[in-house]
Amino acid sequence: MNPLQITNLTKTFKTPKGELLFAVNDVNLSITPGSIHGLLGPNGAGKSTLISLISGITAPTTGSITLFGIDIAKNPNAAKALLGVVPQEVVVEMAFTVEEVLYYFSGMYGVPTNERMDRITNVLNDLDLSDKRHAKAKSLSGGMKRRLMIAKAILHKPKFLILDEPTAGVDVALRQKIWDLVRRLNNEGTTILFTTHYLEEAEQLCESITLMNHGAVIKEGKLKDIQQEFSKNSIHFELYDRDVSHALGVLSTGSEFEFPMTNLAEDIAMLTKHYHGNIKTIRSEAASLEQIFLTLTA
Amino acid sequence: MSNGMWALYAREVKRFQKLWMDTILSPIVSVGLFLAVFGVVGSGRDVDGVPYLAFIYVGLLSMNLINASISNPAFALIISKNLGTIIDLQLAPISPWRVGFAYAMAAVTRGIITLAVGVLCTMWFIPLSGISHPFLLLVAILVTGIEFGILGVAFGMWAKNFEALTFLTTFILQPMIFLAGVFYPIDSLPAPWNTISQFNPLHHNVNLLRFSVTGYADGNPWISLGILIVFLVVAAIGMHYIVKKKLIAE
Numbered sequence: 001m002n003p004l005q006i007t008n009l010t011k012t013f014k015t016p017k018g019e020l021l022f023a024v025n026d027v028n029l030s031i032t033p034g035s036i037h038g039l040l041g042p043n044g045a046g047k048s049t050l051i052s053l054i055s056g057i058t059a060p061t062t063g064s065i066t067l068f069g070i071d072i073a074k075n076p077n078a079a080k081a082l083l084g085v086v087p088q089e090v091v092v093e094m095a096f097t098v099e100e101v102l103y104y105f106s107g108m109y110g111v112p113t114n115e116r117m118d119r120i121t122n123v124l125n126d127l128d129l130s131d132k133r134h135a136k137a138k139s140l141s142g143g144m145k146r147r148l149m150i151a152k153a154i155l156h157k158p159k160f161l162i163l164d165e166p167t168a169g170v171d172v173a174l175r176q177k178i179w180d181l182v183r184r185l186n187n188e189g190t191t192i193l194f195t196t197h198y199l200e201e202a203e204q205l206c207e208s209i210t211l212m213n214h215g216a217v218i219k220e221g222k223l224k225d226i227q228q229e230f231s232k233n234s235i236h237f238e239l240y241d242r243d244v245s246h247a248l249g250v251l252s253t254g255s256e257f258e259f260p261m262t263n264l265a266e267d268i269a270m271l272t273k274h275y276h277g278n279i280k281t282i283r284s285e286a287a288s289l290e291q292i293f294l295t296l297t298a
Numbered sequence: 299m300s301n302g303m304w305a306l307y308a309r310e311v312k313r314f315q316k317l318w319m320d321t322i323l324s325p326i327v328s329v330g331l332f333l334a335v336f337g338v339v340g341s342g343r344d345v346d347g348v349p350y351l352a353f354i355y356v357g358l359l360s361m362n363l364i365n366a367s368i369s370n371p372a373f374a375l376i377i378s379k380n381l382g383t384i385i386d387l388q389l390a391p392i393s394p395w396r397v398g399f400a401y402a403m404a405a406v407t408r409g410i411i412t413l414a415v416g417v418l419c420t421m422w423f424i425p426l427s428g429i430s431h432p433f434l435l436l437v438a439i440l441v442t443g444i445e446f447g448i449l450g451v452a453f454g455m456w457a458k459n460f461e462a463l464t465f466l467t468t469f470i471l472q473p474m475i476f477l478a479g480v481f482y483p484i485d486s487l488p489a490p491w492n493t494i495s496q497f498n499p500l501h502h503n504v505n506l507l508r509f510s511v512t513g514y515a516d517g518n519p520w521i522s523l524g525i526l527i528v529f530l531v532v533a534a535i536g537m538h539y540i541v542k543k544k545l546i547a548e
Contacts, residue, residue: 057388058547076546080391087389091382095316104312107305108390152386 001069003160003191004031004054009063011049011215023049025215027063031193031208036186038206038223039195040289042297046215047195048088051164054193055085067160081109084158088165088195090145092137098124098148099133102155109156116155123151126181143174150178154185161185162193167201179205199289209289213297223289230292235259235267237282239275303396306387310404314370321408325362325416332358333420336481345483348514349425356508357480362416363439364503367409367446368453368471371401372463375454387545394542398451402537405447410439426511435510437523442503445530452537455544474500479508484516499529 011024024046031037041047052058054065056072056079065072072079093101102120111119124130127147132140137148146166153161163182167175182205186192196202202209202223209226211219219226236256250257259271264284272279314321333355340350378384387397429435457463477484477491478500484492495501502522509519 052547055389056546057385077391077393080389083389085389087385089382089385091385093383094377094381095313100309100312104305104309105386105390107308108302108386108392110301110391112301 001033002030003033003068004029004193005066005069006030006054007064009050009053009065010061011046011053011058012061022215024053024060027212027215027217029210029217029220031191033191034186034189035208036182036192036194036206038202038209039193039212040199040202040209040293041212045212045297047212048164049215050212051085051162051193051195054162055083056080081156082159084153084156084161086149086153086161086163086166088168090142090149092140092145092148094136094138096137097134098129098137098140101137101148102151105152106155111156119155120151123155127151128177143170146170146174150181158190160191160193164195165197166194167196167198175201199293203289211293211296218296219292226292227289230295235264235271235282235284237271237275238280239278240280241278302390302392303400306390306392306397306400307403310371310374310401311407313374314404314408321366321411322415325366325412326419329355329358329362329416329420333423337423346514348512352424352426352512353508353514354481355420355424355426356511357478357504359413359416360442360478360504360507361475361480363409363413363442363507364446364475364500365471366412367405367443368450369467370405370408371447371450372454372457372466374401375451376457376460376463380459394545395538397545398448398455398534398537398541401451401454402444402447405450406440406443409443409447413439429511430513431510434519434523435507438503438506438510441523441526441530442507445499445503445526445533448530448533448537452533452540455537455540474498477501478504479516480504499526502526502529 006027006029009024009027009029010022013021013023015021027046027050039047039050049058053060054067054072056076059073067079067082070079070082096104099120102123103116106116106119107113120133121130124133127150129144129147129151132144137145140148150163150166153163166182167178170178179201182192182194194202194206206223208222209220210217236258238256242252250259252258259267268282268284271282333351336354337351340354343350345353375384378387390397392400453463453466457466477487477495477498479495484495484501486492487495496517501516502525505516506519506522506526509515509522515522
């Protein structure tokens with residue numbers, strides 16, 4: 001059973017002029033168990049609306065969302081209990097200490113009273129917040145508040161975790177810590193949906209991605225497959241003697257030549273045979289996620 | 299209560315415990331000041347055999363209970379919306395009905411604490427020999443607290459900002475309190491205000507509480523209780539509708 005299954009999901013809003021705006025347009029998406037899935041797209045692509053829909057805080061116009069087979073519209077509480085969400089916006093309770101925030105929030109997820117303190121201790125250790133346990137949440141720095149948001153989302157040990165731009169505006173060291181935590185939670189069996197504007201972050205963490213634009217999914221699949229799909233167009237090579245390149249009609253790209261590829265192994269064999277010992281370097285470069293992103297969202 | 303609802307209730311109780319000045323001192327000052335002024339003005343008077351000071355005393359305590367019950371969830375929810383922490387309620391696996399009920403019960407708790415503090419600090423100056431109907435008093439306190447707690451939740455969810463809350467207290471709640479018979483029997487009001495007051499639910503709260511304590515009623519207290527129960531059910535249905543609409547965006 002897939003942790004997340006989205007079928008024909010559409011969410012429309014009415015603009016002030018009375019026109020229908022498709023924030024999410026006929027989205028189909030399934031996430032496999034135990035994966036880290038990246039949800040990418042430019043600003044206004046519909047990512048946040050999609051996350052609101054999955055989190056059960058916005059009702060869909062049409063379509064369905066199931067979390068581990070539970071329809072979030074029909075049985076929201078059972079579905080939400082399996083879900084942890086780190087919202088994009090950092091918000092904290094003004095009146096409470098870090099411990100109080102975590103104590104009551106985990107209670108709202110049904111964590112038994114006698115387990116809460118131990119879990120809080122462990123999570124605060126994991127997130128380097130132990131020394132702030134009795135500090136007022138409002139007194140924390142921006143990075144600490146971000147960690148507190150993560151702590152809230154994982155305290156009830158969700159099976160599915162949504163992180164909406166968890167590293168936005170955090171320093172390099174904290175970003176690394178968040179990555180480590182995400183990997184560790186994933187290794188422990190948590191399926192993770194991750195949105196980010198840092199594409200190198202998605203490359204580092206995600207096995208699969210969904211790319212959205214204008215409310216629709218424009219690409220979905222394993223990151224490696226997508227990269228291969230976009231890199232299989234050409235083979236790049238350098239020659240010792242540039243004058244012989246015209247023989248195959250290859251394109252010159254700076255110091256390199258580019259050959260339109262159909263089959264990697266056959267094409268390399270053919271090129272090596274054709275240019276004999278004239279090839280200095282040869283490679284089929286995987287397209288970066290940034291290149292793919294720019295190509296698809298242009 | 300489910301675990302989640304209980305935790306939310308406990309959180310809201312903890313929140314007002316941190317505001318002890320507002321919870322404890324405010325009702326003492328409020329009741330004390332009113333009693334000081336009206337005690338002098340109404341000295342020696344009575345209302346159908348009930349000393350005037352005892353008459354307004356119950357009215358003032360009712361007013362405190364109502365104010366505390368309605369303002370606690372209304373303020374908490376508007377602050378939560380302004381801070382963005384309302385998302386905690388949207389994400390948590392607690393049904394809108396239970397969210398509303400947890401806030402309303404926290405409001406009742408605050409209302410009862412406010413009431414108890416007010417009574418403990420002022421009862422020594424009031425010419426009351428006892429409580430006429432103790433069980434009915436308990437019912438009246440709970441019905442009043444829950445009713446206005448529910449209204450506070452509905453309003454807190456509906457209102458966009460503090461300006462709306464000021465509108466509620468200044469233009470709706472205060473006039474209703476003054477037409478509820480807190481300070482005088484509503485029969486003494488000129489027409490049409492005495493008739494209008496009969497349709498004011500706050501009048502029935504005050505009437506029932508006053509009857510429970512002093513044995514004096516402006517109208518039939520059992521009719522007041524019936525009206526309040528109907529009003530409570532209608533308010534609860536309305537609250538559920540508003541909380542659901544606000545927690546799950548359409």
